[in-house]
Amino acid sequence: MSTTALWGWIVLIALGLGIGGLGWRLYGLLARPYRPDRAPPRGPAWRGVVYAFTWGMMPWAKESTRRHLLPYLRGVLFHLGIFATLATLAISPWRLSLPASIAPAGLVLTGIGAAGGLIGIMMRIFDERLRALSHPDDYAAVALVTVWQAAGMAFWADPRWTGAFYALSALTLIAIPLTKIRHCLYFFFSRFFFGLFYGRRAVLG
Amino acid sequence: MSERVQRALAVFERSLDRRLLTALEVCARCGICAESCHVFAAEPDFRHAPAAKAEAVRRFYRRLHDPIGRWFPWWVGAKDLTEADLEELAEIAFGACTLCRRCTMNCPMGVDTALIMRAARAMLTAAGKAPEMLMQLADAAIAREENLEFFREFYINQIRDLERELQEQTGDPDARIPVEKAGAEILYVALSGAHTILPAAILFHAVGANWTLSMFEAANYGYFLADIQRARAIAQRIVNEARRLGVKEIILAECGHAYTVLRWEAPNWFEDFPFRVRSIIEAAAEWIQQGRLPLDPSANPEPVTYHDSCNLGRNGGLLEEPRIILRAVVQDFREMTPNRAENFCCGGGAGLVAVPEWYEKRMRAGRRKVEQIRQTGARVVVASCDNCRLQLGDLSEYYGLGVRVSGLMDLVVNAYLAAHRRHVPAPVAPVRVPAGEPF
Numbered sequence: 001m002s003t004t005a006l007w008g009w010i011v012l013i014a015l016g017l018g019i020g021g022l023g024w025r026l027y028g029l030l031a032r033p034y035r036p037d038r039a040p041p042r043g044p045a046w047r048g049v050v051y052a053f054t055w056g057m058m059p060w061a062k063e064s065t066r067r068h069l070l071p072y073l074r075g076v077l078f079h080l081g082i083f084a085t086l087a088t089l090a091i092s093p094w095r096l097s098l099p100a101s102i103a104p105a106g107l108v109l110t111g112i113g114a115a116g117g118l119i120g121i122m123m124r125i126f127d128e129r130l131r132a133l134s135h136p137d138d139y140a141a142v143a144l145v146t147v148w149q150a151a152g153m154a155f156w157a158d159p160r161w162t163g164a165f166y167a168l169s170a171l172t173l174i175a176i177p178l179t180k181i182r183h184c185l186y187f188f189f190s191r192f193f194f195g196l197f198y199g200r201r202a203v204l205g
Numbered sequence: 206m207s208e209r210v211q212r213a214l215a216v217f218e219r220s221l222d223r224r225l226l227t228a229l230e231v232c233a234r235c236g237i238c239a240e241s242c243h244v245f246a247a248e249p250d251f252r253h254a255p256a257a258k259a260e261a262v263r264r265f266y267r268r269l270h271d272p273i274g275r276w277f278p279w280w281v282g283a284k285d286l287t288e289a290d291l292e293e294l295a296e297i298a299f300g301a302c303t304l305c306r307r308c309t310m311n312c313p314m315g316v317d318t319a320l321i322m323r324a325a326r327a328m329l330t331a332a333g334k335a336p337e338m339l340m341q342l343a344d345a346a347i348a349r350e351e352n353l354e355f356f357r358e359f360y361i362n363q364i365r366d367l368e369r370e371l372q373e374q375t376g377d378p379d380a381r382i383p384v385e386k387a388g389a390e391i392l393y394v395a396l397s398g399a400h401t402i403l404p405a406a407i408l409f410h411a412v413g414a415n416w417t418l419s420m421f422e423a424a425n426y427g428y429f430l431a432d433i434q435r436a437r438a439i440a441q442r443i444v445n446e447a448r449r450l451g452v453k454e455i456i457l458a459e460c461g462h463a464y465t466v467l468r469w470e471a472p473n474w475f476e477d478f479p480f481r482v483r484s485i486i487e488a489a490a491e492w493i494q495q496g497r498l499p500l501d502p503s504a505n506p507e508p509v510t511y512h513d514s515c516n517l518g519r520n521g522g523l524l525e526e527p528r529i530i531l532r533a534v535v536q537d538f539r540e541m542t543p544n545r546a547e548n549f550c551c552g553g554g555a556g557l558v559a560v561p562e563w564y565e566k567r568m569r570a571g572r573r574k575v576e577q578i579r580q581t582g583a584r585v586v587v588a589s590c591d592n593c594r595l596q597l598g599d600l601s602e603y604y605g606l607g608v609r610v611s612g613l614m615d616l617v618v619n620a621y622l623a624a625h626r627r628h629v630p631a632p633v634a635p636v637r638v639p640a641g642e643p644f
Contacts, residue, residue, distance in 0.1 A: 032223045039472040040481070042522045052315065063547055064237045064311035071237070075313070132251040133234045133260070135282035137273070178273055186231035187314055193224050194315030201522035203546050
């Protein structure tokens with residue numbers, strides 16, 4: 001078995017562990033009681049929920065993002081890079097048979113994500129407020145994801161980086177349920193509850 | 206682990222439902238919530254950032270519920286809860302957060318920091334670490350209900366005095382303030398004091414409402430304590446009264462937390478209500494839109510601005526009704542910036558105004574609100590929440606704003622009485638309903 005194939009198997013095992021870990025987190029969440037709101041609503045809850053996942057995520061929707069557009073864009077690009085790197089991982093076994101246009105696009109998207117991550121690390125190190133809020137896990141999580149995206153970029157630049165990309169992918173997948181990265185699961189529930197609360201009160205949506 | 210800490214943690218575990226767990230887990234500690242908080246805006250100390258406040262709860266949550274928090278606590282900032290932490294948490298949950306949810310609105314995740322702070326308040330109340338004043342006010346309210354016969358005669362005598370004033374104001378010697386009137390359609394729940402009884406009585410008389418005044422007040426200090434048992438006991442007396450009298454709706458005086466309690470929380474504590482619950486703001490807006498109130502806005506000539514109270518506005522949904530009213534009853538209405546759901550908290554909510562030792566703290570927290578008011582150039586600030594009115598009055602004095610603070614219904618009554626005395630007819634004439642037998 002080649003080294004690349006071995007790494008591929010390691011990534012699949014890591015994916016299983018990552019999904020299993022997230023599944024365990026999800027189970028822990030769903031095992032908690034849910035107390036539906038029985039107060040008569042002023043507005044339809046569904047509108048608030050739709051708003052929470054759509055217009056409510058736009059930069060003009062919140063004072064915080066209107067005032068801090070650049071950090072907002074940085075965050076968007078960072079997360080875009082994450083999706084691009086996940087897609088890179090998914091299609092990586094077929095790299096050599098992909099259309100030629102994919103590689104530059106993959107390189108740019110993962111690279112932008114990595115740049116966004118690097119800026120995020122710098123902000124967390126040099127911004128006094130963020131530094132005060134942060135724990136080692138915060139630095140490590142964003143550093144890991146940034147380096148992973150950089151490895152994705154390297155993978156697109158030169159297939160010889162495949163091993164490193166797979167190694168970092170495996171590490172990242174295992175880290176998801178154990179580190180702050182797991183907020184990717186809770187995000188959907190948080191926005192749902194947010195939309196539910198403000199939709200029922202006809203404040204948003 | 207001390208008994209206090211054990212009690213606190215027991216309450217925390219009972220509170221830990223899906224919503225709370227989500228709020229505790231989802232924070233990315235991006236810090237963008239900080240500037241949305243009026244406490245941080247007034248004093249940019251990172252400890253005032255909502256994420257930092259919530260971290261006081263998250264760190265022991267992680268110690269208990271996160272494997273990394275259990276094995277490598279230093280990695281995720283986890284720690285065991287101690288008595289010293291309870292002291293710190295009390296300062297944060299009761300003294301540095303008004304549960305306004307402005308941070309939630311501005312958070313990319315929608316973290317419900319107010320929910321986390323309420324869980325902290327519940328823990329602290331159980332551990333005996335809640336502010337003494339709030340505990341006393343809640344217990345006094347419960348004691349009043351348990352000794353109702355003792356208070357009844359005194360209360361009714363006070364109402365008789367108000368009734369004379371009502372008759373004088375309306376020019377109707379038959380005007381009444383009914384109490385415990387069976388068959389009334391509306392049970393009006395006032396706050397302690399004439400300032401929320403008389404204006405409402407004038408308006409109910411104006412529209413010919415079939416109403417009765419509650420024996421109880423709408424304030425619920427059990428809610429500030431996040432003590433569901435106390436809050437429920439205080440709300441129960443109003444609910445029982447409404448059921449007993451067979452009313453079709455409860456109308457609440459202008460009060461933020463009372464609206465939150467009876468409109469949004471109490472339906473989750475009791476069986477389905479056979480009546481609806483509204484604020485008098487909603488009722489007044491409806492009367493105005495229905496043309497049932499003659500109004501003369503020249504009775505309120507000064508420039509007026511409106512403070513969107515957090516419980517009524519952002520978290521209650523009453524964003525347009527106050528504006529419907531103000532456009533009808535004042536000559537010069539000026540919006541604050543920001544307003545509506547983005548409005549800043551006055552800094553006195555969630556019980557802060559009731560705790561004397563936190564006067565300076567809430568004066569600092571209200572700085573952003575002071576700037577907002579100044580920018581409007583208004584001479585009158587209207588707030589539909591009693592706590593907000595107290596805070597705004599104190600802020601005006603402390604910062605030399607020179608503004609008068611008014612309730613919304615006071616302006617409605619001014620406009621109504623001015624029109625009434627000029628015999629301006631209402632677009633729609635009221636149908637007079639007998640007040641019932643005098644008590």
